Amino acid sequence: MTHVKSLLSRQELIGLLVVAALIFVVMPLSMDIFRLNLFGKYLTYAFVAIGLVLCWGKGGILSLGQGVFFGLGGYCMAMYLKLEASTPEATAIQSTPGIPDFMDWNQITSLPWFWEPFNSLTFTLLAILVIPTLFAFVIGAAMFKRRVGGVYFAIITQAIAAILTILIIGQQGYTGGVNGITDLRTLKGWDIRTDEAKYVLYYVNGGLLIAVLLLSQFVLKSKLGRLLVAVRDKEDRVRFSGYDVSNIKIFVFCFAAVLSAIGGAMFTLQVGFMSPSFVGIVPSIEMVIFCAVGGRLSIFGAVYGTLLVNWAKTTFSEIFPELWLFGLGGLFIAVVLVFPNGLSGLYRSYLAPLVDRLISRGGSSYPPEPASPPPDLDGEANAKPAE
Amino acid sequence: MFADYSWTELGSIFAMQGFAGLILFSVFVLMALGLAIIFGQMGVINMAHGEFMILGAYVTYLCSNIVETYIPSLFGIYFFFAMALAFVAAGALGALVEWSLIRHLYKRPLDTLLATWGLSLILQQAYRSIFGAREVGVSLPNWLLGSVPLTDIIEIPINGIFVMVLTLVIAIGVYFILFRSRMGMQTRAVVQNRVMAGAVGINTEKVDRHTFALGCGIAGIAGSAFTMIGSTGPTAGQLYIVDTFLIVVFGGAASLLGTIASSFAISQAQSTMEFFLSGSMAKVLTLLTVVGILMLRPEGLFSLKIRR
Amino acid sequence: MNTISNNTDFLLSIESLSVSFDGFKAVNDLNLYVDENEIHVIIGPNGAGKTTVLDLICGRTKATAGSIKFRKKELTQLREHEIVREGVGRKFQNPSIYEDLTVFENLELSFPRGRSVFGALTFKRDAEVTTRVREIAEMVFLDALLNMQAALLSHGQKQWLEIGMLLIQDPELLMLDEPVAGMSVSERKQTAKLLNEITKGRSVMVVEHDMKFVEDIAHRVTVLHQGKILSEGSMAKVQADPKVIDVYLGH
Known part of the structure; x- marks a missing residue:
């Protein structure tokens, strides 16, 4: 019990329980499997948003390329599933049976070398975790060791998202091009398209999300969590307290990348395809808004922010497709100008005192959450390398 | 990859692609100049820069239609x-945006980035609602x-020359x-020392607004020039925003010469490679290199060392 | 004591140090030595290169030429956090603290343990940390404010907090850039007392404009002018030096 207490304050424990209840009880009971699957899809974006809370909200590092990691995770999973779906029997009508259909359409006659290892599920699962981490490590090491941060980092990550999208679309023989990798069927012979499989995947996804929330909470509660805030506020001071700031930044960037990749892999499993439209500039920056609407400092807020924005997107773009872009654009501006602390800020000022009163019978007292940041905290002072 | 071509053909290819690259160069310079002012001088990230450019393109489109219909006698010079x-x-529009949005965010560059992205979405949808998606x-x-023939194989389109001259004039x-x-x-x-500039009697708010408006206005001219070599759609601006930012950063944010040099390098690399590789791979390689x-x-190509 | 007989006896020896920014020599062929347990104050007109010297020692600025030896170890090739780990602490001109964290957390982050990423993840707030934080907080007059958010401290208290953050690292060389700037008279007196107290067992380098304060604390004074040493010695000797008088009054 003491472990739980040191990891989660009472408010946070309630927050976690509410999220868990929502995912495991409320939603499955109130939705049909089609809607629940959609809800599960939204939840995969929440992985990205939680990563952004640590990276951007706490650490002040804005990555506009989280779609890259989401996509890497998703594509790894999709490559495995596609290979399993492309047995010689299933693809007998192709001129080269046994390779994915889009390769055959693009006159490729044998499986490219980098596809080969994805025949193994063990390799695939490892790749989902390792490839995005390595990629993030290379980017992070190159940039943070040279003290590149702030808007420069944002622009470079955005450019990387653009480059990867163009590459995927351009190399359609190897990647499935603009349509992505589609028509995924089974996982180790288990059909992922049935309602039953969708329920199972939904619960696996929910379980992973809770695990990721706990893991992120552990990081935030450790000294590293406070160091992240310190790096955002006064990078130089952290350095002159004997820390290697670049390592801290690389760690949190890699951590956020892994979370995104897990989300991407679960997306592929639940939705049944992966395409470049989840990799590029536009989806990447939308993922930032999920986090911002949640309040950028709260991992629970990030989950709700993701759900709210996606629910609004689905609803409005069905009813008023024209209005949605106005709405989304307005949301970007409003979340910056009007409510920079997002949903968690609203919760903290209106609901939290109420909840506190309800639960404040006896027991130990916890120090209040550190005050929400004044709006001018971008960790920007060290942005330009050559100043 | 050169083996299939003779030397003279290769020479002509490089000349033609070089010229195509020069037009791309001009477009890049025009787009990047506005951004170099706003980002390089003010440090503001304006993600809606492309949409300001498209505004210029649509204004030109409207002018062309109106003049063609009502005062065809002036059609020859409507462009000016x-x-x-x-x-x-x-x-x-830039001044309005600065007043309503940007000035609240000068100390929060990352938030400016998000807010202007929102603005770009709104402008895109506005263009789509007004002018249609096509x-x-x-x-x-x-x-x-028409075009000017230089040798048997090499021809230079006049509108291309015009855009280049225009770029030169605007850059100067x-x-x-x-x-x-x-x-x-x-x-x-103001950029170097806001407090001191204010203390010596410069109206810093006014300077900010004018600078931002100037950068946006130049984007408008870029959009106008853009119509001469390509068509315009609501989302055309977004296609260029990454290239433009990379150009400015690559050139060294505060250096005008750097911006021009990096526009040149990037446009030439891209258009030369485009002939031998697919367009997308040329772009991937160029951007990856950058x-x-x-x-x-x-710190980019051109930068100053300053004492901290 | 002031004779340069054997350089390695000094805690810090700077020799032939130069740095230039686009041709401008901010520090020019400088030699400077700091003894053990000495409070060494650097004064000089604006732009003399005082802060740049501190920046060079702590690795914030890279030297163009010359050497900085700390306990016989060359610092010029090390990165900032490595220099800190060698035992050099640096306070900035404007109080540089973590405004979003509490006083306790500010001091705790500066406690020299768990400095790697993994170390920070597994760091435990044990009795040793808590005791040390309280000890230091008492020293810098902040023991009653441990749970206050640092942003809410007064300017002088922020300066003390930063000094406390350095003390908890227990550096052998402490560098302070204008530690009493913006402080009230009584705060200045308290700070002078604090400095005299903490110098036991360590050396302190101070850049300061306030001559009254310098007189109170300095064991030795170096006057910098245009990146070079103009005069060096006791405060009285320096004040009597015609070259110094010329620079301060003549221009």
Whole structure:
């Protein structure tokens, strides 16, 4: 019990329980499997948003390329599933049976070398975790060791998202091009398209999300969590307290990348395809808004922010497709100008005192959450390398 | 990859692609100049820069239609006042945006980035609602059509030459405004030391607004010039925003010469490679090279060493 | 004591140090030595290169030429956090603290343990940390404010907090850039007392404009002018030096 207490304050424990209840009880009971699957899809974006809370909200590092990691995770999973779906029997009508259909359409006659290892599920699962981490490590090491941060980092990550999208679309023989990798069927012979499989995947996804929330909470509660805030506020001071700031930044960037990749892999499993439209500039920056609407400092807020924005997107773009872009654009501006602390800020000022009163019978007292940041905290002072 | 071509053919290919690259270069310079002012001088990230450009393009499109329908006698020269109008429209919108949005966010560059992205979405949808989702083109007056033959194989389109001359004029103009005029001096003073600039009697808020409007206005002119070589759609601006930012960063944010040099390098690399590789691979390689170089040399090509 | 007989006896020896920014020599062929347990104050007119010297020692600025030896170890090739780990602490001109964290957390982050990423993840707030934080907080007059958010401290208290953050690292060389700037008279007196107290067992380098304060604390004074040493010695000797008088009054 003491472990739980040191990891989660009472408010946070309630927050976690509410999220868990929502995912495991409320939603499955109130939705049909089609809607629940959609809800599960939204939840995969929440992985990205939680990563952004640590990276951007706490650490002040804005990555506009989280779609890259989401996509890497998703594509790894999709490559495995596609290979399993492309047995010689299933693809007998192709001129080269046994390779994915889009390769055959693009006159490729044998499986490219980098596809080969994805025949193994063990390799695939490892790749989902390792490839995005390595990629993030290379980017992070190159940039943070040279003290590149702030808007420069944002622009470079955005450019990387653009480059990867163009590459995927351009190399359609190897990647499935603009349509992505589609028509995924089974996982180790288990059909992922049935309602039953969708329920199972939904619960696996929910379980992973809770695990990721706990893991992120552990990081935030450790000294590293406070160091992240310190790096955002006064990078130089952290350095002159004997820390290697670049390592801290690389760690949190890699951590956020892994979370995104897990989300991407679960997306592929639940939705049944992966395409470049989840990799590029536009989806990447939308993922930032999920986090911002949640309040950028709260991992629970990030989950709700993701759900709210996606629910609004689905609803409005069905009813008023024209209005949605106005709405989304307005949301970007409003979340910056009007409510920079997002949903968690609203919760903290209106609901939290109420909840506190309800639960404040006896027991130990916890120090209040550190005050929400004044709006001018971008960790920007060290942005330009050559100043 | 060169084996299939003879030397003279190769020479011509490089010349032609080089010229195509020069037009791309001009477009890049025009787009990047506005951004170099706003980002390089003010440090503001304006993600809606592409949409300001498209505004200029739509203004030109409207002018071309109106003049063609009502005062066809002036059609030969409509382009010049269309350009002036594009400058004014984009500049006015820029001033409005600075007043309502940007000025609240000067200390929060990352938030500015998000807010201006929101603005770009709104503008895109506005264009789509007003002008439709399809791309539109303008009709060019006769004197801009056709091309000048240089050798048997090499021909140079006149509108391309016009865009290049225009770029040159505007680049020189921007240089004078920034480095030789009082306004430019005040802009640089405000950038370097806001408090001190205010103390010596410069109205810093006004300077901010004018600088931002100027950058947007130049984007409007870029959009206007853009119509001469391509068609315009609601989302065309977004396609260029990454390239443009990379150009400015690559050139070294505060250096005008750097911006021009990096526009040149990137456009030439891309258009030359385009002939031998697919367009997308040429772009991937170009951007990868730029990002790679920026990782090794984050301060860009041209930069000043300053004492901290 | 002031004779340069054997350089390695000094805690810090700077020799032939130069740095230039685009041709401008901010520090020019400088030689400077700091003894053990000495309070060494650097004064000089604006732009003399005082802060740049501190920046060079702590690795914030890279030297163009010359050497900085700390306990016989060359610092010029090390990165900032490595220099800190060698035992050099640096306070900035404007109080540089973590405004979003509490006083306790500010001090705790500066406690020299768990400095790697993994170390920070597994760091435990044990009795040793808590005791040390309280000890230091008492020293810098902040023991009653441990749970206050640092942003809410007064300017002088922020300066003390930063000094406390350095003390908890227990550096052998402490560098302070204008430690009493913006402080009230009584705060200045308290700070002078604090400095005299903490110098036991360590050396302190101070850049300061306030001559009254310098007189109170300095064991030795170096006057910098245009990146070079103009005069060096006791405060009285320096004040009597005609060259110094010329620079301060003549221009």
